[in-house]
Structure formats: structure tokens, C-alpha cells
Amino acid sequence: MIGDWLDIGPISQIEAGTARTLPVEGGEEIAVFHTMRNEFFALLNKCPHKQGPLSQGIVHGDVVTCPLHNWNISLRNGKALGDDEGCVPTIPLKVDAGRIYLLRSAVVGGGVTAPEQNRAAA
Amino acid sequence: MNAPMNFEKGDLPGQTRERLVVIGNGMAGCRAVEEILARDPERFDVTIFGAEPRVNYNRIMLSPVLAGEKTFDEIVINTQEWYEENSITLISGDKVDHIDREAMTVIAASGRVEPYDKLLIATGSDPFIIPVPGKDLEGVVTFRDLDDVDKMLDAAGKGGNAVVIGGGLLGLEAAHGLSLRGMKVTVIHLMPTLMERQLDEAAGWLLKTELERRGQTILTGANTKEILGEGGKVAGVLLEDGTEIPADIVVMAVGIRPATGLAKTAGLDVERGIMVDDHMVTSDPAILSVGECVQHRGMCYGLVAPLWEMCRALADFVTESPSGYEGSITSTKLKVSGIDVFSAGDFSGGEGCEDIVMRDAARGVYKRVIVKENKVLGAVLYGDTADGSWYFDLMKKGDDVSDIREALIFGQAFASGGALADPNAAVAALSDDAEICGCNGVSKGTVVKCIEGGAHSLDAVRGTCKASASCGSCTGLVESLLALTLGGEVESGPKTMCKCTSFTHDDVRKHIVEKQLREMPQIMQELHWTTPDGCASCRPALNYYLLCAWPGEYEDDQKSRFVNERMHANIQKDGTYSVVPRMWGGLTNPTELRAIADVVEKYDAPMVKVTGGQRLDIFGIKKEDLPAVWADLNAAGMVSGHAYGKSLRTVKTCVGSEWCRFGTQDSTGLGVKIERMTWGSWMPHKFKIAVSGCPRNCAEATIKDFGVVCVDSGYELHIAGNGGIKVRATDLLCKVETEEEALDVCAAFIQLYREEAHYLERTAPWVERVGLDYVKDKLAEEGAIETYAARFRYSQQFMQDDPWAKRAAGERKDLHAHIATVRPLEMEKA
Numbered sequence: 001m002i003g004d005w006l007d008i009g010p011i012s013q014i015e016a017g018t019a020r021t022l023p024v025e026g027g028e029e030i031a032v033f034h035t036m037r038n039e040f041f042a043l044l045n046k047c048p049h050k051q052g053p054l055s056q057g058i059v060h061g062d063v064v065t066c067p068l069h070n071w072n073i074s075l076r077n078g079k080a081l082g083d084d085e086g087c088v089p090t091i092p093l094k095v096d097a098g099r100i101y102l103l104r105s106a107v108v109g110g111g112v113t114a115p116e117q118n119r120a121a122a
Numbered sequence: 123m124n125a126p127m128n129f130e131k132g133d134l135p136g137q138t139r140e141r142l143v144v145i146g147n148g149m150a151g152c153r154a155v156e157e158i159l160a161r162d163p164e165r166f167d168v169t170i171f172g173a174e175p176r177v178n179y180n181r182i183m184l185s186p187v188l189a190g191e192k193t194f195d196e197i198v199i200n201t202q203e204w205y206e207e208n209s210i211t212l213i214s215g216d217k218v219d220h221i222d223r224e225a226m227t228v229i230a231a232s233g234r235v236e237p238y239d240k241l242l243i244a245t246g247s248d249p250f251i252i253p254v255p256g257k258d259l260e261g262v263v264t265f266r267d268l269d270d271v272d273k274m275l276d277a278a279g280k281g282g283n284a285v286v287i288g289g290g291l292l293g294l295e296a297a298h299g300l301s302l303r304g305m306k307v308t309v310i311h312l313m314p315t316l317m318e319r320q321l322d323e324a325a326g327w328l329l330k331t332e333l334e335r336r337g338q339t340i341l342t343g344a345n346t347k348e349i350l351g352e353g354g355k356v357a358g359v360l361l362e363d364g365t366e367i368p369a370d371i372v373v374m375a376v377g378i379r380p381a382t383g384l385a386k387t388a389g390l391d392v393e394r395g396i397m398v399d400d401h402m403v404t405s406d407p408a409i410l411s412v413g414e415c416v417q418h419r420g421m422c423y424g425l426v427a428p429l430w431e432m433c434r435a436l437a438d439f440v441t442e443s444p445s446g447y448e449g450s451i452t453s454t455k456l457k458v459s460g461i462d463v464f465s466a467g468d469f470s471g472g473e474g475c476e477d478i479v480m481r482d483a484a485r486g487v488y489k490r491v492i493v494k495e496n497k498v499l500g501a502v503l504y505g506d507t508a509d510g511s512w513y514f515d516l517m518k519k520g521d522d523v524s525d526i527r528e529a530l531i532f533g534q535a536f537a538s539g540g541a542l543a544d545p546n547a548a549v550a551a552l553s554d555d556a557e558i559c560g561c562n563g564v565s566k567g568t569v570v571k572c573i574e575g576g577a578h579s580l581d582a583v584r585g586t587c588k589a590s591a592s593c594g595s596c597t598g599l600v601e602s603l604l605a606l607t608l609g610g611e612v613e614s615g616p617k618t619m620c621k622c623t624s625f626t627h628d629d630v631r632k633h634i635v636e637k638q639l640r641e642m643p644q645i646m647q648e649l650h651w652t653t654p655d656g657c658a659s660c661r662p663a664l665n666y667y668l669l670c671a672w673p674g675e676y677e678d679d680q681k682s683r684f685v686n687e688r689m690h691a692n693i694q695k696d697g698t699y700s701v702v703p704r705m706w707g708g709l710t711n712p713t714e715l716r717a718i719a720d721v722v723e724k725y726d727a728p729m730v731k732v733t734g735g736q737r738l739d740i741f742g743i744k745k746e747d748l749p750a751v752w753a754d755l756n757a758a759g760m761v762s763g764h765a766y767g768k769s770l771r772t773v774k775t776c777v778g779s780e781w782c783r784f785g786t787q788d789s790t791g792l793g794v795k796i797e798r799m800t801w802g803s804w805m806p807h808k809f810k811i812a813v814s815g816c817p818r819n820c821a822e823a824t825i826k827d828f829g830v831v832c833v834d835s836g837y838e839l840h841i842a843g844n845g846g847i848k849v850r851a852t853d854l855l856c857k858v859e860t861e862e863e864a865l866d867v868c869a870a871f872i873q874l875y876r877e878e879a880h881y882l883e884r885t886a887p888w889v890e891r892v893g894l895d896y897v898k899d900k901l902a903e904e905g906a907i908e909t910y911a912a913r914f915r916y917s918q919q920f921m922q923d924d925p926w927a928k929r930a931a932g933e934r935k936d937l938h939a940h941i942a943t944v945r946p947l948e949m950e951k952a
Contacts, residue, residue, distance in 0.1 A: 008941055012345060016314045017681035020936060024944040032941060036655050036681075037470050038318040053697040056685040056745075058658040062470065065658040067685035067693050072658075076473055096394070097379075108946045 005094065005101035008032065011040065012098075019055040019064070021045055022102075028110050030091055031055035032100065033075050035062055041075040042093045042102055044111050048073075048086025077114040089113045139167045142440075143228055143238035145218045145384065147172025149181055150413025150429045151244030152200050157437030159208055165441065168210045169236055171228070174267055175215035177202055181267070182426055185292075185457045188271050188299030221388040223406055240408060240440060243385055243396060247378035247414040247424065252287065256349030261356030262372045265296045274371065278303035282370035285309075285359045287346055289316040291456060293375035294333070298458040300373070301338055308339040308367050310346055310359065312376075320454045320465035322654045324481075324488050325504040327643035332461055332486075341365075378424050380415040395422045400446040401439035402432055412436050418449060425452050453514045455507070464510035467500030467517050468492065475499060480531045481650040482506075483593050484560065488647060490654055491531055496524040502654075509533040549602040558599050561592035569600060573607045580604065580624065581615030590624075594650045597624045620659040622651050627663070627880035634671050642668065642679060663881035666768065669804055670876050673917035680934070686766035689937065690925045691748055699748060700741045702765035703755045704801065707775045707793035707813075708736030717758030721751050735772030735810065737763055745938050752926035761924040764801065768882070770872075771810050773797035774822065778815030778832070787832035789815035792861055796830075796868055802921040803872065803914070806879040806888075811868070824852045827875075827885040828868055833857075837864045841871055841897065842889035850886045853894045855901070870901055870910035873917075 014020050014034040022030040022042075031045035031054050039062065045055050052068030062075045072081040078088040089111025092103035106112050142158070144151045147170050155168055172178075183197040205212045213230065220229040227237045249264035251257055263273045277284065278300055286297040289311030301307045309316075315326035316333075330340050345362035349372055358368045380395035391397040391405035395417030402410050402418075412432040414424055423429070428450035435447035453466035469492055480489045487505035491498060491513060497520050501513040512534040516523060523530055529537040529548075536548070554567035564587050572587040583600055584591035590600045604612045616626050623630070630649065639645045642664050646656060656664065661682035668676040680688050691699035703718065718738055722730050729741040743751055752762075765771060773796050776782065778789030793813040800811065812823040813830040823829030825845040829852050831838040836859040840852030855871065858864050874897065879888040889897055901907060929938070 006944070012312060013936065013941060015343075015681070015936065018937075020939075020941045022941045022944060024946070026946065027944070030944075035470075036314070036323050038313060038315070039470050050695065051697075052695075053693070056689070056693060056697075058661065058682070058684065060655060060657050060661065061653075068695065070658070074473060079473075107944055 004104055006104045006107055008100050008102055010099055011095060014040075014100075017059050019057075019059065021053075021055045022107075024107060027108060028089075030102070030107065030111075032093070032102075033059060033064065035059055035075065037061070039075075040093055040095055040100055042091035043073070043075065043078050044089050044091075046088065047071055048078075048080055048088050049084065054088070078111075079114060087114055140165060140239040141237060142166035142168050142240045142242065143236050144168065144170040144242045144244060145228065146170075146242075146244030146246060146413070146415075147174065147178050147212065147214060148244060148246050148413070149178065149199070149426065150246065150433060151242065152178040153430060154242060154244065154412050154433040154436050155208075155210065156200075157433045158440060161437050161441040161443075163208070166240070168208070169238075170205075170210060170212050171216060171218045171230060171236075172212065172214040173217045174269075176268065177205070177212070177214075179268070182457075184265070184268065184271050185295035185299060187268075188265075188274060188296065189302050189459070190299075191459070194268060218384060221384060221409075223388055223409070226408065238408070240410065242436075243404070243409065243411040243415060244413045245381040245384060245415045248381045249374060250377040250379050251374055252346060252376055254346055254348055256351050256356070257374070259349055259351040259356045259372075260354055261370065262349060262374060265292050265373055265375045266378075274300060274373065275303065277371035278305050280370065281305060283308070283368045284371045284373065285367055285369040286373045286375060287359070288373075288375035288377065289313070289340065289342065290319065290375065290377065291317060291454060293373070294329075295457055296373045296375050297333070297338055300371075301336065305371075306337075306339075308341065308359075308369075309333070310344045310361070310367075311340070311342045312345055314343045316340065316342065317456070317463070317465075320502075321463065321504075322469055322490065322502050324479075324490070324643055324646060324651075324654045325463065325465075325502050327641070328486060328488055328504045328647060329456075329461065329463060331644075378414065380417070380422055382415060385411070385415070393417050400435065400448065401444055402436040402447065403439070410436055410440070418447065421449055423450060423452065425454065427452060451514075451518055453510065455510070462503070462505055462507040464501070464503040464507035466510065466514045467498070469500040469502050477653060478531045479652045479654060481647055482595050483648040483650065484595070489531055493523065493527070493530070496522045496527070498523060498530075546602045546606055549599055550606055558603070559589040559592070559596045562588040564589040566603065569603050570607055573604055578604070578608060578611060579613040579615035581626070582613075593648065594624055597650070619663065620657055622646075622653040622656055622660050623649060624652075625649055630664070631667055631671075631878075634667055640668065640672055640676060642682070666804060666806065666881050670917075674920040680937075687768070689745060689748065690752075690762055690766060690929065691743065692766045694741065696742075698742045698744055700739050700765075701743050701748070701751055701755075702733065702737055702739045702763035703760035704763040704797075705737040705760075706797050707773055707790050709790065709794065710737075713758050714760055717755055717760065721754050724754070725751055733765070733772075735765070736774050737765075737772065739765070746940070749929045749932075749935075749938055753930035756924070756927050756930055761801075762926045767804065768807050769804050769809065770797075770800045770802070771808050773800070774810070774812040774826070776813075776815045776820035778813075782815055784818060785815035785832070786834050787815060787837065789813040789821065789830070789832050792830065792832075792837075792864065793821075795861065795865060799865060799869060799915075799918070800872060802923070803876070803918060804921065805872070805876055806881050807884045809872065809875075809885070825849065826852065828871060830864055830868075835859070837861070839864060839867050839871075842885040842894075844884055844886040846884075848886070853889065855898065866907050866911045867901070869914040870907045871897075873910040873914035874900055876914070876917075 016034050017036045019031045019033040029045040033041045047066040049071050052066040054064050056067045057064040063072050071084050078090045080086040091106040091111050094101045178200040180197040186192040216230045216232045218228050218230050227235050249266045263270050284300040284305040284307045286293045286309045289309050297307045297309050315323050347362045348360040350358040356372050382392045385396045386392045396411045398416045402412050404411050438445040456463040475494045478491045490502045492500040498517040526537040552566050556566045569589045577583045577586045590597045619627050665679045665682040685693050725747050727740045727742045731739045733739050773793045775790045775793030779785035809827045811828045812821040812826040814821040814823040815832050825843040829840040838857050839855045841855045843852035844850040
């Protein structure tokens with residue numbers, strides 16, 4: 001039986017302020033972030049600009065700065081911040097009893113893209 | 123001790139009152155009963171089962187009992203008289219084992235059967251025990267009830283070492299108590315920040331510093347591997363990294379878990395907690411539940427305030443005036459005397475959230491209020507928590523704070539001052555002799571006179587009357603005075619380091635040395651950073667400044683490094699890396715070349731290129747393969763070329779007098795010596811060196827950061843050249859006669875650049891900014907060359923440690939390995 005949530009291991013495997021990667025066979029690689037404020041996020045590991053590996057960027061607050069051209073990407077919804085435009089799909093994530101779970105359908109399906117206009121909902 | 127305490131029921135048999143049975147004689151269970159009695163004292167016959175052999179007491183006050191600030195009697199909530207007066211049957215010390223929902227009875231361990239019309243489960247929570255070897259040893263205790271406190275007091279009476287696992291609220295309170303009782307306490311915390319669920323990094327750091335000042339040892343980012351024993355009794359704790367800490371008692375305070383076992387076996391809906399609706403009713407309409415054991419709208423609570431709110435909703439419902447519980451917004455205070463910590467709401471930030479930060483280094487205060495769409499979303503306060511309840515109130519009510527936005531962070535007294543809520547108006551109302559800058563004793567009158575005298579920017583004021591030049595906490599006041607005095611004429615001063623601070627790079631560097639700031643959160647606190655944890659601009663800069671100021675002491679923060687410096691290779695546009703091994707002075711040999719050729723074939727590198735710095739660049743290496751590639755290169759004697767760093771890159775040489783018919787000196791030999799001396803050093807930016815054997819300058823030494831041009835009579839030393847976007851030929855610094863002198867001047871110049879340039883400033887713009895004469899004068903001072911060179915060489919002792927070798931040996935494996943690989947099931951079938 002396939003559960004809805006995929007257990008990808010303990011929170012301690014990702015140092016706070018960094019990210020680690022999770023390749024998906026036949027799909028897109030995922031970057032799982034652990035912020036300095038102890039939140040966890042999962043995004044596809046590619047910047048909407050030139051596909052830079054976001055997992056290798058500097059994490060500050062809930063933002064990652066892409067290592068290739070310094071685009072700032074919100075970890076919360078994958079959107080490019082500031083004057084840049086673009087959005088990277090995210091993967092719903094939950095932490096339970098010290099373990100990280102990703103929504104299986106999004107892992108296999110290449111993530112979920114935030115709606116164009118969600119300012120009011122945010 | 124198992125004898126149930128029975129009190130006679132007030133009514134005689136034949137009564138028609140409903141029977142309410144409560145499982146759990148704790149804070150939630152008793153409070154629910156109190157709330158019901160207050161609404162309808164005649165409705166129920168109440169029976170309470172309690173597992174602990176005592177009356178109901180205030181569990182959250184166990185910390186003061188441990189600390190010796192209160193006695194048990196002082197924290198009792200409901201005395202025996204209360205049970206008697208309200209005709210409640212208390213069955214203490216007899217645990218309920220089973221609920222028979224069909225017969226509507228509960229069965230206790232003693233065999234006692236109690237029928238119910240309504241059942242209330244208030245079993246609370248159990249401490250979470252981390253499943254490590256040794257967890258069952260004698261001397262490993264939790265911090266949940268009075269028995270635990272007794273065990274800790276018993277251990278403390280004998281003195282010795284205590285280890286507390288868990289740096290959350292409960293763990294720190296336990297540590298405080300044991301410390302006051304005379305034990306030597308070590309706190310082990312898995313996360314990098316103490317109380318990370320309530321505090322951000324900045325506040326967590328202040329708390330850690332204060333606890334360390336009080337003599338506790340705080341280990342963050344520490345993972346417990348095993349609890350060590352001796353003859354069945356605890357003897358110490360072994361961490362994942364191999365550290366061993368002696369312990370006479372180990373307190374596990376890593377968290378709590380809703381106690382749902384009884385509900386689960388009874389077949390009630392249970393997820394993390396017992397599922398309840400807004401009236402605290404479980405999936406069985408006859409069974410209610412409140413407290414830490416429940417899950418309401420997806421939330422489980424471990425604090426007392428939500429309990430009270432749940433109990434009110436429950437009592438309203440069972441007395442037939444349902445109100446409904448809608449979840450709680452919680453706030454936290456740490457009960458450690460002399461340390462004021464407050465936290466409420468959401469402080470994780472997010473889209474549209476704005477941080478308002480105020481720091482007062484002199485008083486050890488950090489305040490952060492999170493505002494979104496003109497509403498307070500959360501607050502973290504350290505050192506001054508007087509306004510905590512005010513922020514909490516604003517937050518719960520969802521008040522619009524746009525009118526008091528500017529003054530919000532200064533607290534209620536200031537913000538509610540009407541017109542004074544405008545900080546400019548407040549500053550205008552100050553008298554001329556009011557002190558603006560406490561550090562330098564500057565009054566308002568003096569600052570205004572200084573502005574009128576021509577200081578039209580913050581920096582000019584700092585330079586003239588010294589106001590705001592030290593800790594910077596009065597920067598806002600000085601900016602107000604500039605605005606008031608000059609209207610729109612305020613000039614922006616030199617660029618600040620980044621948007622997180624009002625200080626320039628120079629100011630920050632100066633303060634790091636003068637105030638002996640040794641850690642990043644310390645700089646941010648002392649210099650009043652306006653963000654909680656900096657940004658992608660200031661973090662790498664501060665990391666470098668600290669590394670430069672405290673060689674051998676400061677621990678490099680990998681999280682504050684750009685990817686190339688963290689991975690020790692150059693990231694390419696496709697996310698792979700290029701690897702450049704060091705070739706001293708551009709020299710190589712068959713062993714090195716063979717090793718490089720083997721790596722290229724073994725790892726299928728699509729391209730190898732000769733670089734401008736006279737070495738080979740291997741392209742297309744995956745991050746997972748880097749450690750193996752480095753191991754192979756190390757085996758052939760090669761080390762990191764630092765082609766990726768703000769550091770010494772290459773020393774380019776020509777063949778020199780050994781081969782060249784024009785050569786005047788051994789330029790290759792000197793180049794190798796310079797590279798051996800300088801490799802591995804971190805700099806404000808990349809740094810390139812070249813040595814040419816004669817003025818024909820085949821090594822292009824006059825467009826390098828440091829260039830040597832050999833002549834018959836010695837060595838011309840050039841500085842601050844650049845071959846990049848803006849080509850700049852070097853300036854001649856000086857001429858020396860011997861190789862030793864050339865090496866010393868090189869070391870001294872590099873150290874001056876390391877200590878004084880701004881982060882990400884190459885030598886060319888630096889020298890243009892400060893002037894060539896400044897650099898010459900600095901190095902011409904009596905003994906300057908020796909002093910700077912000695913500081914450089916001291917620092918190099920800690921830097922010349924090949925980072926590739928460490929990674930190849932397994933350090934930081936997590937940076938190179940994937941967490942796992944997902945192989946979807948659909949694919950496995952195919």
C-alpha cells in the first residue's frame with residue numbers, strides 16, 4: 001500500500017541553514033531546506049532563472065539565494081522575490097516526531113506551482 | 123500507597139444525577155471539573171482517577187520547586203478539602219487500564235469498575251524518551267512529576283555532574299534548578315538554537331551566553347548517541363561526534379507526547395492526539411477529552427493557557443450552553459530567575475511579513491516584532507519582556523497597528539503617547555540637554571549644533587560629535603535630528619555594509635577588534651543589526667572578518683559561505699563542478715599529470731582546460747564524486763588550488779634565470795616559495811600573484827594583485843593590478859634586494875589588505891580608495907613589514923590545511939551525498 005506521505009528521514013540529517021538533495025528517478029531532483037529558524041521546505045532543485053541548483057545557495061530567513069546569479073527565491077512558495085519574476089514548484093512537506101515527510105504525489109509529479117495571484121491568500 | 127482515598131458521596135443511593143468519571147487528576151482534569159461545578163454544581167456525581175498518589179498540583183511550578191524557590195505545598199491547586207467539599211471521589215494511585223465503551227464503565231488496575239454517563243479523558247502527556255542505548259539505566263530521569271523532582275533533588279544532594287538532554291523550555295528549567303542546587307550542568311541540544319520553537323537565532327544566542335556566564339555548559343547541534351553506564355547506573359553521555367560527558371544524573375527533557383494509549387485501545391479516533399471537536403467531544407459522544415492529550419483542529423498543545431480555554435468550552439458544552447473552542451494562540455515565558463524571555467505567535471517570517479528589530483547591547487536587550495498587513499503576528503523578546511503581554515494582546519485582538527507602527531518596537535508606554543508616537547515628534551520634544559548618545563555622552567543640543575555646523579549625514583555626525591559612533595543604538599534618534607534640523611537636505615553617508623545595519627564595512631571591522639566581538643550573533647547584537655540573522659550579503663562578509671580578526675579561534679561558519687567555498691570547487695551553469703588542483707608556481711610532473719588524466723577518464727569529465735593561472739581545470743564533476751576525485755588527486759601529492767575562493771589563487775611564473783637567456787633571477791623558484799607561503803589564506807576577494815624573471819614580464823606580473831618583476835639588482839614589487847573588467851596596471855610599491863625581503867613585503871601587503879579592505883573588494887579598487895601613499899606609509903612605519911608579515915604567518919598556521927584531504931577523509935559527507943534517491947513504484951514495475 002502506498003501512503004500519501006513519503007518519509008525521507010530524520011530532521012537531524014540536514015544542518016540548519018543548509019539544504020540537501022533528493023533525486024527522483026524519472027523525475028526532477030528535489031532540494032529539502034532546513035532554515036536557521038528551524039523550518040523545513042522542499043522545492044525542485046532548480047532556479048526559475050537558469051536552473052541553478054538552489055540547494056547550494058545561502059539560506060537566510062525563509063529565502064534562498066541562487067548560487068548562479070543571486071536570484072532570491074522564497075522557500076515558502078517558490079516565487080522569485082524583488083524585481084525578478086518566476087516560480088519554482090514546491091513539494092508539500094510535514095515534520096512529525098522528528099521525521100520529514102514529503103507529499104508523495106508531488107514528489108513523483110514534479111511539485112506544485114503556486115498560483116499566479118495569491119497575495120491576498122498568503 | 124495504593125490505597126484509594128475515598129470520600130463519601132453527598133447523596134444517598136437512588137439519586138438521579140449523571141455520573142461523570144474523569145481519568146487524570148492533573149491540571150486539565152481538575153480544571154474542567156471546577157469549570158463544570160462553577161456552572162452547575164448539582165449536575166454530576168464526579169469521580170476522578172489519578173495515577174499519581176497525591177492531590178492535584180500545578181505541574182508548571184515544578185521548576186521553582188526544583189530550584190528551591192517554592193515548596194510542594196505552595197503549588198497544590200486542589201487540597202483534599204476541595205474534593206470533600208465538592209463531594210468528589212478521588213481515586214489516586216490507581217491507574218485506569220481499560221474503557222468499556224459498550225458497558226460505559228472504566229476498569230482500574232486494582233480491578234475497580236466505575237460506571238459513567240459522561241467520561242472525560244485528561245491523561246495529559248508523557249515525556250518523550252529518545253531511543254538510545256542506556257535510556258533505562260538508573261539515574262536517567264524525565265521531568266514530568268513530583269517523583270522526578272524528588273529524584274533530581276536526591277541526586278543534587280550528592281553533588282557531581284548533571285546532563286540535561288534537551289534545550290527547550292523544560293530542559294533549561296531543569297538545568298537551572300540543578301545548577302542552583304550545586305551540580306555542574308551540561309545541556310545537550312540537538313538543534314543549533316536553544317528553545318528554537320520559541321526563540322530565533324539572535325535571542326537563542328543571548329540566552330546561551332547568559333547561561334554559560336552562569337556556569338552551565340551548553341552544547342548545541344549535539345546529538346546523543348548513547349547513555350553510558352557503570353554497574354547499571356548512569357555514568358555519562360556519549361555524543362555522535364565522540365565527545366564523552368561524565369554524568370551522575372541524566373535528565374531527558376526533549377519533549378512530550380500526548381498520552382493516547384487508553385483512548386486508542388478503546389477504539390477512539392486518535393492521530394497525534396485524541397481527536398476532539400470544538401466542544402472537546404471525541405469520536406464517542408459520551409466521551410470528552412481535554413488537555414495535552416488532545417488534538418484539536420490539527421494542533422496539540424503543551425502549554426497551560428490553551429488548557430484553560432479548552433476546559434471552559436467543555437464546561438459550557440456539558441452544561442448545555444455550548445460556546446466552542448477555536449484553538450489558542452500561545453505565548454511562552456521561561457521560568458529561570460533573572461532571565462527574561464518572552465515569545466508569542468509566529469516568528470518564522472514569510473511572504474509579506476516584516477521584522478521590526480530593536481537591540482540594546484548595553485542592556486542585553488533584543489526585541490523583534492513581526493508585522494504582517496498592519497497586524498502583529500508574533501514577538502520574540504529577550505532581556506526586557508515588559509511589553510510582552512501588550513504585543514500578545516495586540517496579536518490576539520488582531521488590532522490594526524498602522525498608526526503606531528513607527529513606535530511599536532519601543533513598547534506600549536511610548537507607542538500610546540499620542541502625538542509622541544511619531545518618533546520625530548518625540549525627539550523634537552526633547553530638551554536640548556537630553557542625552558542622545560549614552561556611550562559618548564552627547565546631548566541633543568550638541569548633535570543639533572554639529573548638524574548646523576555642516577555635518578549633514580549620519581556619518582558626518584558620527585565623525586564630528588561622536589554621537590551614534592559606538593554601539594549605534596541611538597542611530598534612529600540621530601537620524602530624526604538630521605531630518606528635523608535639515609528637512610529634506612539629509613545627505614546619505616558612505617554606503618552601509620548592507621540593509622541589515624547602519625554601519626559601514628570599516629565601522630564593523632573596527633568594532634570587531636575593539637569590542638572583541640568573536641561570534642556572528644554577537645556582532646549582530648552589539649551593533650544593532652535590524653534583521654534577526656543577517657542576509658546573503660552580510661553573513662559571508664562577517665564570517666570573513668571574524669576569520670581574519672581571530673585566527674585559530676573563530677570557527678568558520680560554512681552556512682555563511684558561498685557555494686564554491688563550501689564545496690571547495692567551482693559551480694558551473696549545469697550544477698556540476700570544476701576542480702583545479704594546485705600546481706606550485708605553474709610547475710608539474712608526470713605523476714600529477716597522470717593522476718589528472720586518470721581522474722578525467724575515471725569520472726568521465728567532458729573537458730580539461732589550461733587556465734590563465736598556469737594549471738589544469740577539470741570540468742563536469744558531480745558533487746557526489748568530489749571527495750573521490752580529491753582523494754585521487756591527494757594520492758598524487760596535489761592539494762586544493764582554491765580556484766573557487768576569495769583567497770590566494772595562483773602564483774604565475776615565467777621560467778627565469780634557470781633556463782631563459784634573459785632571466786635575471788630564479789623567478790620560478792621564488793614563485794614556488796611565495797605560493798608555499800600564501801596558499802590557503804582567506805582574503806576579502808580573490809588574490810593573484812605573478813613573478814617575472816626580467817622586465818619583459820612574461821608572467822604579466824603588472825596586472826596582478828601582487829607582482830614581482832626581477833631585475834639584475836633585485837626585485838621590483840608591484841601591487842594592485844587587475845586584468846578583469848577594468849584593466850589596471852600595478853603601482854610600484856618598493857624595490858628590495860633579496861628573496862627574503864620580497865617574501866616579507868608580500869606577506870605584509872597581503873595582511874594589510876586582509877585587515878583593511880572591504881569584503882569583496884579587490885586590491886585595485888581598495889588601493890584606489892585609500893590611496894597608494896596610504897599603503898606605502900602604512901608599510902613604511904618602523905617595524906611594520908615585520909609586524910604585518912608575522913601576523914600573516916601566524917594566521918597561515920591555521921589555514922594551510924588542505925580542505926580537500928579533510929573532505930576526502932569523510933568530513934562533511936552530508937554536503938556531497940543525496941539524502942536518498944526516490945524510485946517511484948510505477949517505475950519498478952516497468
